[in-house]
Amino acid sequence: MVKSEIVSKLSDTIRPKIKKAEIEKILNIIVETIIQKIKLHKATEIRHFGRFSQKKIKERMNARNPRTGEIIQTKNKISIAFKMSKELRIKINDGNNIN
Numbered sequence: 001m002v003k004s005e006i007v008s009k010l011s012d013t014i015r016p017k018i019k020k021a022e023i024e025k026i027l028n029i030i031v032e033t034i035i036q037k038i039k040l041h042k043a044t045e046i047r048h049f050g051r052f053s054q055k056k057i058k059e060r061m062n063a064r065n066p067r068t069g070e071i072i073q074t075k076n077k078i079s080i081a082f083k084m085s086k087e088l089r090i091k092i093n094d095g096n097n098i099n
Contacts, residue, residue, distance in 0.1 A: 003027065038080060048087040055081040 007027060011020045018026075034052055037044045043053035057077040065072050084092075 048085055050082055050084040050088060053081050053083075055079045 003024075007020060007024045010023045010027075011018075014023075034044045038052060038054050041054055043051055045051040055078070057079055059076045060074045063072050063074045064070065
């Protein structure tokens, strides 16, 4: 699902009260707030959904380029970690036996 689909879904649910453009602004503010907090090394939690936090990836001296097999050095990087809530895990796995 992409951002425009999320906006459309929210718009269909609450259309008479809030315009689609305003819903998109609200969604943009939420996303930007999460990004800014992660930049400041602070975790952002959305109750019953999950927690976004910053994950540091250390530099490596003996990493390999998968295409050439050449040994390369990687730099320190910052990534985003997401830990889903217990409620979300239960909703996703409840009744879904994938085999």
